[in-house]
Every structure is written in structure tokens, then in C-alpha cells.
Amino acid sequence: MKKQAHTLFHAAAALAALALVAAPASAQRDPAYQAARTAGQVGEKMDGYLGAVGSVPADVDKMLKDLNIKRKAVYTQGAQGAGVSVEEFAFGAGCKNIRDTAPGEKYQAPDGTWKTRAAGQAPQRDARCP
Amino acid sequence: MKSPKLTFPEGPTHKASMEIFHMGLPGGMKALLLVAGLVALGGCITIKAPEDKIVIELNINIKQEVLYKIENQVQDTIEQNQGIF
Numbered sequence: 001m002k003k004q005a006h007t008l009f010h011a012a013a014a015l016a017a018l019a020l021v022a023a024p025a026s027a028q029r030d031p032a033y034q035a036a037r038t039a040g041q042v043g044e045k046m047d048g049y050l051g052a053v054g055s056v057p058a059d060v061d062k063m064l065k066d067l068n069i070k071r072k073a074v075y076t077q078g079a080q081g082a083g084v085s086v087e088e089f090a091f092g093a094g095c096k097n098i099r100d101t102a103p104g105e106k107y108q109a110p111d112g113t114w115k116t117r118a119a120g121q122a123p124q125r126d127a128r129c130p
Numbered sequence: 131m132k133s134p135k136l137t138f139p140e141g142p143t144h145k146a147s148m149e150i151f152h153m154g155l156p157g158g159m160k161a162l163l164l165v166a167g168l169v170a171l172g173g174c175i176t177i178k179a180p181e182d183k184i185v186i187e188l189n190i191n192i193k194q195e196v197l198y199k200i201e202n203q204v205q206d207t208i209e210q211n212q213g214i215f
Contacts, residue, residue, distance in 0.1 A: 128194035
């Protein structure tokens, strides 16, 4: 009986730990990140990662690199689950990230140039995007 | 008189190529070598460049079909990690 209670406690502790680990990933955007997006300093690239639009301050550059590392980890996990390459999964995410940009935010057009998302207008995306 | 050590005699290793014909090779082998040499010299083998342009398509590894297949999984992944997107 005591052993059973012990096991239950462990299971609960594991669940709590999992919740703690999972929590930051599902949180909303960091205010600094949101500000950099709104200011057009960072944009969504076709390959599923963030890019610096022109020259950006060092802290913004560090932040986007950090976010890209996290994105790559998430894409890698998703790609394993879907049975596709990381590049394919990331490109698929790029399609969605560009589609979901807010007016005023930057995105990479199929010709490689940075565009500003216009209000009430679909962004220019790769022809293969769903 | 033939020397028994003819194939690898001691001494300088660099000798004129025509010396191959003075070695104790059978006549047939000599003829074969001669033909091979003539073929190489004559440049009988010609390689023509293809007439069509070679087009290398980038991103060919990403297919539309795959993007449609993984669409929902991609959506879920993004929704579960909103902080980094």
C-alpha cells in the first residue's frame, strides 16, 4: 500500500515537472520579440526561420538566432513525427508563418526580397504552399 | 643470351618508354601495346556536350504533395509553441 502511494506521488511529480517544462513553449510571444516584429526588424522567411531585415541591433540579432534554434528543435521533432525531412517540415511552417503575419510585419517573398504585409491582402507565397 | 633478372633490373628506374619493346614480351603483347598507344594518340574517343541546356532546379526536394500531407501537423506544432512563432 505504501509502495503504491509512493508510485502515485512519483507519477504526480513527473506530471508536474512536464507541465513546468512544457509551459514556456506554449506561452505567448516575448514582448521584445513582438516589438521587433512590429518594428519590421525581423521577418518570416520562406524556409520557416526568422531573418533580420537589414542591419539590426546585436540584441535583436541574438534574440532571433535564439528563436531559430528553438524553432529548429521543434521542426526536427515535428519532422520525425510526420516522417518527412526537417527542411520540408520547416518549409511547411514557413508557409503558415508568412500567412499569419500581421499587417506591417515583414516576410520573404518567393523572389527572396522582404515585403511588408499589407492589411486585407494575402502575402506573396511560394506556389507549393497549401 | 637472356638474363633471368630482366623484368626488374637494379639501377635507375626511369627509362625511355620505347624500351618496353625490347623487353622479353611475346609478339602479340607488343602488337596490343602498339594498338593501345595508337588509339590513345589518335584521340578516337570523342565526347559531345548535350545540346539541351542543363537546368538545375533548386528546392526540388520539397514537393507540394508533402506540404499538403503535413499541413495539419505543422499547424499543431506551431499552435503548441506559440512563444517562438
